[in-house]
Amino acid sequence: MERTFEQVLAAQCAPTLAGVKPASLFRWQTRDGHAARGTMRAWKQTMKPMGLRMQVLKICRLDDAFLIYVYRERQLNALLADGKTQDFLKETGYLPGDCGSMLEQLSLRLGAGGEFPHEIGVFLGYPLEDVKGFIRHAGRNFTCAGCWKAYGDPVQAQAAFSRYHKCTTIYLKLLARGVPLRNLIVAA
Numbered sequence: 001m002e003r004t005f006e007q008v009l010a011a012q013c014a015p016t017l018a019g020v021k022p023a024s025l026f027r028w029q030t031r032d033g034h035a036a037r038g039t040m041r042a043w044k045q046t047m048k049p050m051g052l053r054m055q056v057l058k059i060c061r062l063d064d065a066f067l068i069y070v071y072r073e074r075q076l077n078a079l080l081a082d083g084k085t086q087d088f089l090k091e092t093g094y095l096p097g098d099c100g101s102m103l104e105q106l107s108l109r110l111g112a113g114g115e116f117p118h119e120i121g122v123f124l125g126y127p128l129e130d131v132k133g134f135i136r137h138a139g140r141n142f143t144c145a146g147c148w149k150a151y152g153d154p155v156q157a158q159a160a161f162s163r164y165h166k167c168t169t170i171y172l173k174l175l176a177r178g179v180p181l182r183n184l185i186v187a188a
Contacts, residue, residue, distance in 0.1 A: 051188025
């Protein structure tokens with residue numbers, strides 16, 4: 001049975017919808033690409049007044065799969081405005097710009113078919129130290145793993161993993177009880 005967009009959105013983006021995390025990324029595959037586009041348009045309109053944005057970063061036309069990025073624009077702009085983050089993205093080949101232009105560059109990298117752009121962790125709100133550590137150590141020698149592989153303070157990382165897991169569990173329970181997901185979105 002195919003999960004609904006709302007179910008996948010809740011399962012993959014609850015911490016972002018709750019305002020606990022700046023952004024989330026998920027893959028949604030459906031049998032009907034045309035209907036999927038309508039569903040995504042409707043959700044974009046639902047989220048916009050609450051300070052959330054949704055953008056398709058990549059489409060796989062072979063299996064009607066979408067790589068969807070959900071983010072809180074203010075929080076993402078603050079992350080991308082950080083000097084150390086800007087320096088890191090510049091070192092990895094990004095041209096300076098606003099949130100929209102940076103996401104466009106990320107989308108192009110995802111669609112290029114080459115090596116996966118691991119700097120995506122920055123866009124998901126992972127600590128810069130962990131993103132750099134993952135790239136430097138090729139995913140090995142991490143201090144702990146959960147939602148991402150951490151290379152810095154394992155206690156801080158585990159606390160974040162726990163918050164995200166708890167948030168997702170609560171959202172999924174409420175959704176299963178019939179609470180509409182749009183009622184669970186925390187406005188910015």
